[in-house]
Amino acid sequence: MARETFSVVEVNPAHRFARLRPESGGALLHAGLYPEEESPEPQLQLREGDRVEGQRRGQSVADWGWVSRTEPPPDLVERMGELLAKLEGFELRVPATAYDLAEHHWRRSRADPLHQELLAQLPTFFDWELSHPYEDGALLDRLQAAMQPYLPGFEVAPQAGRSAFRLEPGGHDVPAPEGSREAPATTFEPLLLQVNGLLEGAGAPVRWVPTEDDWILSPPGLAELLVLHGVLGPRRE
Template sequence: MAQETFTVEEINPKHGFARLRPDAGPGMLHTALYPDPEFTHAPPFQLRQGDRVSGIRRGQTVSEVAWVTRVEPPWEEVERVAELLALLERWEIRVPFEARVLAEHAWRESREDPLRDELQAQLPTFFDLDGAHPFEDPSLLERLSAAMQPYLPGFSVQPVQGQPAVRVEPGAVEIIAGVGSWDIPQPTFAPMIAEVNARLAAAQAPVRWVPTREDWMLAPPALAALLQKHGLLEGTAIPA
């Protein structure tokens, strides 16, 4: 079947489709809001009104859709991302992407998020979500102790034998674990994180363990507030 070219006339994010007007012939056709990456050879963006695409007509739908040209993201969105990147540089966080590229990811609700990925790579997290489950991670407390040395010299945390608790040094303070579950482990560690954050505050350290949707991130509170403002750090109801 022959490839044809189309213009995106309308998108329907709620139902996940776009309406296309063919260059040749009357009528409107439908296609998926996110073209199949096998045919786009581009990041997994959603279609936007004004895009020009190619594809194969099958009845009232179009398949094997690939971009011919994509409309540019709004200039305001590019400016917003550029300002954010400038602010992040003040925190010595440098993102190796142009503002326009990141703006397009955001505007087209990309299924990839290079900005969030870069932030997660540069800011330490408490869990190793790509490795072992927190309940089975033998290095979790060791990593926490190591991460605290620049701010709390001599800090260490060790499990208490035979009890659901940890001992925090200096001071031999025992912290009882919270009640978490395999699917939601954060409450198990929340009391310990609260103790660590209290010690960081007492030492006037510049960072805290900031709660995210599934984890904690070690960052200055002002930086965390900036990330939350821009939707890059999803908070949680679990106290920290």
């Protein structure tokens, strides 16, 4: 089947489709916002002004690939360059250019290199790729290991028959409220608030900072920077 060239004239993220105009003329057609998952194309979202090549199938375009991509806004490229420079101040280095990061951010990349690189360098409390937090038998062990450089001898264990955790040293009992599979952070929030108090008392430079569905262990200024630039998603209050 012959392939044709199309121009993207409208993008509708809410309904996950774009409208394409055949460059040979004719009515507008629809296409998915992202390349097909098995496609070698980068998993980036279409934007108005892009040109793509694909196969016409009824009223839609399938198996499309880019001919050319419109460039991300210059101010976003500049902002990502500033972010990279600031990250180096925290001894975090990301092997990507400001342009690449801007394009991934602007096109809502499914494989955001900045997010992936930072999460590889910053400890998180949950390990969503491993298992759901309620089924993660290593969760408290990871917490203990992460705290040793800042709180030597730190231990945490669930209290038998009670919805609580016991922290050592100090013998603190911390409640573990009932959460849900959709919002497991509720169960662990008092625990990490208490741990942050211990970190502050010890003069540690890091805290467990809440993000959209997790916590990261980082200097608070770094976490605020990542939220400001949309890397970690909105903060939970």
